[in-house]
Amino acid sequence: MSSAAEPAALRVRPLTESPALAELAAEMLARPKAMVQLTPDEARLIAAGMGLVTFPPGTTLLREGAESASGHMLLILDGEVSVDSEAAGTPDAPLALSVIGPGEIIGEMALLDGAPRAVSCTAVSAVLAAGLSRSGLAALMAAHPVVAAKLVVVLATRIADRLRAVSQQVQVYAQLAADSHEELARIRSAVQRTGTR
Numbered sequence: 001m002s003s004a005a006e007p008a009a010l011r012v013r014p015l016t017e018s019p020a021l022a023e024l025a026a027e028m029l030a031r032p033k034a035m036v037q038l039t040p041d042e043a044r045l046i047a048a049g050m051g052l053v054t055f056p057p058g059t060t061l062l063r064e065g066a067e068s069a070s071g072h073m074l075l076i077l078d079g080e081v082s083v084d085s086e087a088a089g090t091p092d093a094p095l096a097l098s099v100i101g102p103g104e105i106i107g108e109m110a111l112l113d114g115a116p117r118a119v120s121c122t123a124v125s126a127v128l129a130a131g132l133s134r135s136g137l138a139a140l141m142a143a144h145p146v147v148a149a150k151l152v153v154v155l156a157t158r159i160a161d162r163l164r165a166v167s168q169q170v171q172v173y174a175q176l177a178a179d180s181h182e183e184l185a186r187i188r189s190a191v192q193r194t195g196t197r
Helices: 018-027 040-047 108-113 134-143 143-197
Strands: 051-055 060-061 073-079 081-085 094-100 120-123 126-134
Touching: 018 040, 018 126, 040 143, 073 108, 094 120, 108 143, 134 143
Parallel strands: none
Antiparallel strands: 051 126, 060 120, 073 126, 081 094, 081 120
16 A cells, blocks of 8 residues: 555635535535435535535546545545555555445545545546545534534445445455355365376
């Protein structure tokens, strides 16, 4: 894993400079996913503190293992992002975990805890995203603590959903490994029986 700094985002401007994109971000944030829901007005308050950023295809948005000074998250407004893991693959051939698109959030764990990035995220196509930094979250907490608390619950729910999906994948891989072990044992047994004749 690389310990290099995260790739610098391209030009960031306030999301509110584009009212249509700010409203799109608010709609995406308010989609029902958690036991605590953001109202449209609460989602607009969050969107007002976000920055708008674009990434050309092939750009690394987040790098696995990177220390994140800002601990920002990105809400994908348009485009597709590949989520990859060097830890599960190799630095030269990371394991592709998924491809995500509009409405998905990346980097929310570092937003909450400031820890190094767990995976790498690369733009598959041109990506338009709304970003929220730790300082933006802190400002939201100071000005609107209830809204900030609801946002944290929404993010925690998304993280929990991802962990459940990973757990299911691990169960599938474990079953595949067990099946492979059994098949290898059968082959060894057959080779041994053939060799003793």
